[in-house]
Amino acid sequence: MNAKAHTNLQLDAASFRAIADLAYRESGLTLVEEKATMIQSRLRQRLRALGLSNFQDYCTLIGSDDGHTERRHLISALTTNVSHFFRESHHFETLATVLENRLPHLRAGGTMRIWSAGCSNGQEAVSALITLLEHAPEVANLDLRILGTDIDPKVVAFARAGVYPDRLMGGVSDALRAKYFTNANTADGEAEYATNEMIRRMIRFNELNLLGQWPMARPFDLILCRNVVIYFDAQTQAALWPRFRKVLKSDGLLFLGHSERISDPARFGFDCTGPTTYAPLA
Structure with a gap:
């Protein structure tokens, strides 16, 4: 897949809902539609790593029995890890x-x-x-x-x-x-x-x-x-x-x-x- 195809990867509404539902079931994360652009940006890296050309195929993978490892990568990509020493x-x-x-x-x-x-x-x-x-x-x-x-x-x-x-x-x-x-x-x-x-x-x-x-x-x-x-x-x-x-x-x-x-x-x-x-x- 060429670089242009990667750049044009778009997170469609159905895929967003599937990803949001899975994230909630797996980890309790609540994903709102206002964050769709951010989610798309983070998950594009996972599609590139897997050689997938669209989010529909990605959703098929993470919803399958073979998708256990990728589900962990998904949660990792969606988790915001912001911290510093002696916070609060x-x-x-x-x-x-x-x-x-x-x-x-x-x-x-x-x-x-x-x-x-x-x-x-x-x-x-x-x-x-x-x-x-x-x-x-x-x-x-x-x-x-x-x-x-x-x-x-x-x-x-x-x-x-x-x-x-x-x-x-x-x-x-x-x-x-x-x-x-x-x-x-x-x-x-x-x-x-x-x-x-x-x-x-x-x-x-x-x-x-x-x-x-x-x-x-x-x-x-x-x-x-x-x-x-x-x-x-x-x-x-x-x-x-x-x-x-x-x-x-x-x-x-x-x-x-x-x-x-x-x-x-x-x-x-x-x-x-x-x-x-x-x-x-x-």
């Missing part, structure tokens, strides 16, 4: 307080578990751990671990590698860079920074679809699910809240993004205790 700083201030309350338990041999749900490229999980280490360096030798999960296998791989170009290091002071990162190879003239061994040891990154099964066995002291459910409709959000409540300790906290809210939190067993901060009701 008030949550990290609260996190330090949570740790202070749990230090006696940790020192006595107890555990603390944190889940960064929708972790993107790992900056949120790393920010959380740095906050904890700065508040109490001893936690490096205590049973504290962070789990980061995301539906997008590409960003999970990025987070596991833990190598950040300089343009993604905003919010990290020079002192924190020196303490928790090492200089990596310079790529295309831009410096890169790799998380150190301690950070990599205390954080685990896995691929996970929030709409699928959750294999975690232990309850969490804290769940950060920030700027994720904004992409879900009210029905999907309502199905998630009780699931979060079930895997949260009775004295744990759930953090949402700045534009996200639990409508009628008591209905789902939560109480709003601060800006986009929710605690389980007793």
